[in-house]
Amino acid sequence: MxxxxxxxxxxxxxxxxxxxxxxxxxxxxxxxxxxxxxxIEKAPDFDAKAIARIRKDVKVSQAVFAHYLNTSPSTVQQWERGDKKPSGMAARLLQIVKKHGLAVIA
Incomplete structure (x- = not known):
């Protein structure tokens, strides 16, 4: 936990x-x-540009990023367009990837 x-x-x-x-x-x-x-500290709030920047910083496609975050590629697309916001758990995972890269959750 x-x-x-x-x-x-x-x-x-x-x-x-x-x-x-x-x-x-x-x-x-x-x-x-x-x-x-x-x-308790709230999960961070990432906007569409921040999510796209995190993904591009780790140099993966939306499909690969989705796989690591255990979500669908369409969800990542919706986050990056600003149509949806990541849930609390997904926002925490994004926070971890931003700080440590994908290797830490691989």
Missing amino acids: PKTRYKSAASEAIHSAASDLYDAKVISKKTMREYDELC
Whole structure:
């Protein structure tokens, strides 16, 4: 399971305390979701040009890029046209590829 990315060390500590309270059934699932929203870093937001730039930087076709990201070539095309936005998980994968290249997920 991937490591959760918190907004700060303080956010991580607060979320950990809230998680313990949730496990002890002191706070509700709704309240825990509010702590998630407050403390956990959101997935990055990539626009169409940024996605195309990431793919071109790793020097692969849309079809190959789609294969690595476990999606369809048409989805990559839609991202690069700006017709669709990558989901949270796909955005995280794009963030990893941007920072480390394709080798890290190959």
